[in-house]
Amino acid sequence: MSEPLPSSVRAQIVAFAADTLADLPEQDVPATLVAVRRFIPSRRSRLGATPLAAAMANDAVFRGRVAERLRLALPELVASLESDEGPPEAAPPEEIAAVAYVLRLPGWERMVEAAAQEVAEAAASARAADATETVTRLREQLDALRQGAKVENDQLRERLAVARSEVEDARRRLRSSSDRLRRVENTANDAVEVAEKARDEAVAAARDAEAETRRLRQRVAELEAALTASRRGSREARSAEDVRLRVLLDTLMAAANGFRKELALPTAVLHPADIVSRGEDDAAPLDPFCGVSARGLAEDDPAVIDEVLAVPGVHLIVDGYNVTKRGYGSLTLQAQRARLLSGLGALAGRASESEITVVFDATAVTARPVGVAAPRGVRVLFSRSGQLADEEIVRLVRAEPVGRPVVVVTSDREVADTSRRSGARPIPSAALLARLDRS
Known part of the structure; x- marks a missing residue:
């Protein structure tokens, strides 16, 4: 036979040869298989596949011993192949081809080719089934991805609408806080003018008091000390409401332009x-x-x-x-x-x-x-x-x-x-x- 054996048929033939080799007497073991016989049974077919296949192809005596074992192990299959009834339908094609190869039955080459064709058709059918299953799975994943993308797009639209609403609300609050800031600045400017006027009056009163008697000078000193203490107390007695308002204004201004974060400057405003x-x-x-x-x-x-x-x-x-x-x-x-x-x-x-x-x-x-x-x-x-x-x-x-x-x-x-x-x-x-x- 010029065509190489199918891998499944070759593996079956090697398995038959390995089982027969284990039971052969030492003197009947072919010289090429002495080393293979020393392998443990679980590795004999895998590690000695090449010498076992060569012995089955070239050593007629060893192949005959394998055939004798097959007649004892698979009597029904061997009998059906040797008769005109043909192989049983339930028998695997690679096993039928392997038995025909070992027994050298008439037309064994045709049986091997038929087994190779059946194995190839089965592999092609399996690949087609896998491809169909893969296509189906990919389509399902594509549908799921499309559905997920649609849901995500809807969620993003909702978030965008909420974000736009929040931005509009922030702008409205910023305009309101800007108005309040201008009012506070105007009030502060008025207070500064009043304080400067009071300071000028106090200085003028102090200069006039220098011409008076010691008692009046002492009185002026007491009044100046009282005025200084009053100024210090007024600065420290800044109300908590003013502090809260200033902190809120700093927060809104930081959210609007980020100048404090970029410059990293400290602030003297109390919290x-x-x-x-x-x-x-x-x-x-x-x-x-x-x-x-x-x-x-x-x-x-x-x-x-x-x-x-x-x-x-x-x-x-x-x-x-x-x-x-x-x-x-x-x-x-x-x-x-x-x-x-x-x-x-x-x-x-x-x-x-x-x-x-x-x-x-x-x-x-x-x-x-x-x-x-x-x-x-x-x-x-x-x-x-x-x-x-x-x-x-x-x-x-x-x-x-x-x-x-x-x-x-x-x-x-x-x-x-x-x-x-x-x-x-x-x-x-x-x-x-x-x-x-x-x-």
């Missing part, structure tokens, strides 16, 4: 948290919208911290020991504070437009800590004597003006609920810990 730390306790009206959105992220996702710090003018208030005892509970309180402040200092350096305040519970230590080194851009507060940090956090939130984004980092349910009712956005401590670990 509401500075006033609260000195004892003022004026509550701001509730604000149901704090201006902070996590854009679909989970509450404890560290990316939420980056989202809120990206909001211009945001005030991030951290419940200090609530965070550190969850992340660094095995350390001392001083080490906990130092580690938290170090991480927040790095965040403050990346978000120069944000305000960060950390509140620690003074009752957690035997004495008020001295020399706490606050990083640049981070305010550190301790609760007042006899009070918890929770009360100080609520006081800070209520001191903020309506419209300013305020975020409170805490896992205390009561503090979170109270902050939310006061207009702040609560975030779990796990989100900040994960963000600091990522840094």
Whole structure:
């Protein structure tokens, strides 16, 4: 036979030869198969395939021994092939061709070719079925992608409409705040003129008083001291409402042009948290919208911290020991504070437009800590004597003006609920810990 045997027929013939070789007496083993016989049965057909196939093709004696074994192992198949009935329908074509090859039955070349043709047709049919299945699967995936793209486009259109509405609302609020800013500037200019006039009058009165007696000079000195104290008191007694208004204006101006972020310049304007730390306790009206959105992220996702710090003018208030005892509970309180402040200092350096305040519970230590080194851009507060940090956090939130984004980092349910009712956005401590670990 000039044509090479099909791989499936050749494998079947090699398997027959390997099984026969295992049972042959040592003296009957062909010289070319002595090394193959030493292989373990599980590897004999695979590692000795080439010498076994050569022996089956060239060694008639060995092929005859294999034929004898086939007559014992497959008597029905051998009998049907030797008779005129033909091979049974259930027999595999490669097995029929292999038996015909070993027995050298009349027309065995035709049987081998028929087996090769059947195997090729079966492979082609399998490939066609796989191709049909692949096309069907790809069509289903294409339909799914088209449907997903349609849904995503619809969602994007809805988001675009919401974004346009928010932008329009922001523009409207910006125009309103600009009007208020002009009114405040006019009022401030009037106050400056009045103050300058009063100063000129005081200087003139002082020059006139120099010509009077010692008693009058003493009186003038007392009046000047009283006037100086009055001026200092008036500067320090700036109302919390003015501070809130200025913070709100800074926030809106930062959102509009970003000049403070680009120039990275410090500001001398007080913040509401500075006033609260000195004892003022004026509550701001509730604000149901704090201006902070996590854009679909989970509450404890560290990316939420980056989202809120990206909001211009945001005030991030951290419940200090609530965070550190969850992340660094095995350390001392001083080490906990130092580690938290170090991480927040790095965040403050990346978000120069944000305000960060950390509140620690003074009752957690035997004495008020001295020399706490606050990083640049981070305010550190301790609760007042006899009070918890929770009360100080609520006081800070209520001191903020309506419209300013305020975020409170805490896992205390009561503090979170109270902050939310006061207009702040609560975030779990796990989100900040994960963000600091990522840094």
